[in-house]
Amino acid sequence: MIDGWEIIDFHGHVGRWDIFEMSDDAEEILHAMDAVGIDRCCLFNIFHPDGATGNDQTAAFVSRYPERFIGFAYVSPLMSEFMVSELERAIDRLGFLAIKIYPPYSRWLLNDPVWDPVYQFADDRGLAIISHTGAEETCWPVYVEDIAGHYPNANFVIAHAGNSEPYRSQAIRAAQRFSNVYVETCSTFREPGVIERLVAEAGADRVLFGSDVPLMDPRTQLGKIITARIGDCEKRLVLGENARRLLKL
Amino acid sequence: MSLSFRSRVFVFDANVGIGNRHDRRSPFDSPDQLLEEMARHGVDRALVYSVQGEWISPMQGNDALAVLTDRNDALVPQFVAGCDSGSLRQLCDLHRDGVVSSVRLHNTAECRLPFVSWLYGDLLAWLSAEGIPLWVSLADTPPVEIVDTLSRYPDLTVVLVGAHYTHSMMIRPMMRVLPNAFLELSRYENICGIEKLVREFGARRLLYGSFFPRYAMGPMLYALHHLEISDDDLRLICAANLERVLYD
Numbered sequence: 001m002i003d004g005w006e007i008i009d010f011h012g013h014v015g016r017w018d019i020f021e022m023s024d025d026a027e028e029i030l031h032a033m034d035a036v037g038i039d040r041c042c043l044f045n046i047f048h049p050d051g052a053t054g055n056d057q058t059a060a061f062v063s064r065y066p067e068r069f070i071g072f073a074y075v076s077p078l079m080s081e082f083m084v085s086e087l088e089r090a091i092d093r094l095g096f097l098a099i100k101i102y103p104p105y106s107r108w109l110l111n112d113p114v115w116d117p118v119y120q121f122a123d124d125r126g127l128a129i130i131s132h133t134g135a136e137e138t139c140w141p142v143y144v145e146d147i148a149g150h151y152p153n154a155n156f157v158i159a160h161a162g163n164s165e166p167y168r169s170q171a172i173r174a175a176q177r178f179s180n181v182y183v184e185t186c187s188t189f190r191e192p193g194v195i196e197r198l199v200a201e202a203g204a205d206r207v208l209f210g211s212d213v214p215l216m217d218p219r220t221q222l223g224k225i226i227t228a229r230i231g232d233c234e235k236r237l238v239l240g241e242n243a244r245r246l247l248k249l
Numbered sequence: 250m251s252l253s254f255r256s257r258v259f260v261f262d263a264n265v266g267i268g269n270r271h272d273r274r275s276p277f278d279s280p281d282q283l284l285e286e287m288a289r290h291g292v293d294r295a296l297v298y299s300v301q302g303e304w305i306s307p308m309q310g311n312d313a314l315a316v317l318t319d320r321n322d323a324l325v326p327q328f329v330a331g332c333d334s335g336s337l338r339q340l341c342d343l344h345r346d347g348v349v350s351s352v353r354l355h356n357t358a359e360c361r362l363p364f365v366s367w368l369y370g371d372l373l374a375w376l377s378a379e380g381i382p383l384w385v386s387l388a389d390t391p392p393v394e395i396v397d398t399l400s401r402y403p404d405l406t407v408v409l410v411g412a413h414y415t416h417s418m419m420i421r422p423m424m425r426v427l428p429n430a431f432l433e434l435s436r437y438e439n440i441c442g443i444e445k446l447v448r449e450f451g452a453r454r455l456l457y458g459s460f461f462p463r464y465a466m467g468p469m470l471y472a473l474h475h476l477e478i479s480d481d482d483l484r485l486i487c488a489a490n491l492e493r494v495l496y497d
Binding site: 003020021022029035036190191213216217222223226228235236 | 286290413414418461470
């Protein structure tokens with residue numbers, strides 16, 4: 001908690017990525033979260049295209065600290081025959097609260113019809129979908145504009161807010177055009193003024209704090225919000241209130 | 250925990266650029282704006298180089314830096330070095346004037362130049378002989394060239410700037426192979442990574458830098474204040490180590 005407000009990290013990983021020394025050590029993650037008052041962290045495993053293998057790992061990880069971690073379901077069109085059934089299993093049986101997709105691990109653009117069953121599932125259930133975005137062509141934020149209007153009950157979260165230009169501007173434009181589009185803040189691109197711009201142009205009620213833990217330490221990523229020139233009301237929305245609303249907590 | 254932050258220790262930022270890049274305007278492009286941003290985060294002093302010098306012309310950038318930092322005790326000039334003899338002559342002249350406490354290697358990747366001794370040997374030999382520390386950016390110069398070239402100059406003090414999580418597997422071996430190297434922390438975001446470095450190498454080889462204006466000034470400083478390290482180690486990282494590198 002910070003000043004009595006719950007802090008929710010919307011972007012975290014389960015799994016090891018050894019070349020980056022990324023290890024999903026729960027104690028280490030909690031140590032970093034506790035140091036800056038992060039109450040809960042949303043986690044997903046993006047390394048297994050069948051979905052189930054990674055989702056089971058996420059479920060096991062979350063079950064150790066269910067009050068601190070929230071599971072998101074991952075599916076991939078590389079094994080499209082499992083997408084909907086795995087989403088049903090992950091949401092209904094594993095208790096996950098949202099969906100993660102990672103288009104760069106496939107050959108399909110974010111607006112390709114291959115993803116439609118995922119979007120339709122989220123629309124039917126009123127779920128949030130967080131997608132990696134950035135310079136990789138499969139996941140330019142501009143493609144979110146092609147889908148957000150077709151699935152008004154789903155909420156689309158543009159992870160990394162596009163990361164850098166011109167993709168950051170695409171992310172902001174998508175959030176301006178569609179009320180069910182959000183931008184999420186974790187990024188290794190930490191130029192001055194990024195958070196201020198996201199809040200000013202996308203709106204404080206559409207920006208979600210994320211850290212990419214354990215690929216990155218959440219303390220630096222939280223520091224982006226705390227040290228930004230935005231008001232305390234805006235900080236509270238970004239750091240937790242928007243996530244609480246989106247995840248229906 | 251609070252929604253606001255200001256450093257509780259004296260801070261000397263080891264990595265600040267000033268001025269506009271040729272292709273990107275800085276959000277704080279005058280000395281007064283930079284000083285205001287430093288004050289907002291509680292940064293007391295900054296080692297400042299010209300971003301034009303880093304990317305386009307070390308010599309013109311250094312000339313501009315003298316004007317930008319003039320009469321500002323909070324801004325300590327850091328001069329940029331290229332590989333040509335004119336650049337070295339300029340640095341020698343500035344050193345004779347007593348204003349060179351450190352030198353920063355220009356952006357070798359942007360210039361499409363390899364960082365090798367047959368190009369930079371005269372510069373590196375001069376820095377070694379004069380006891381002037383060199384800043385080298387891992388974001389802008391390949392790590393293999395840094396290690397292979399700097400290994401030939403064992404007396405040279407080096408500050409490795411901008412280590413990123415993509416350098417994760419290289420950092421510790423680099424610190425071992427280059428025992429005179431310090432690590433600037435602006436982009437080092439590995440989870441609990443700085444605490445692990447403190448345990449392995451000690452806080453005396455680590456420096457706070459922001460990499461402003463490529464990176465915002467506050468986030469890493471905020472993170473440092475929330476690590477599980479002693480206040481003595483925090484003071485070393487935030488200022489004392491840099492003062493030792495520049496002035497001892």
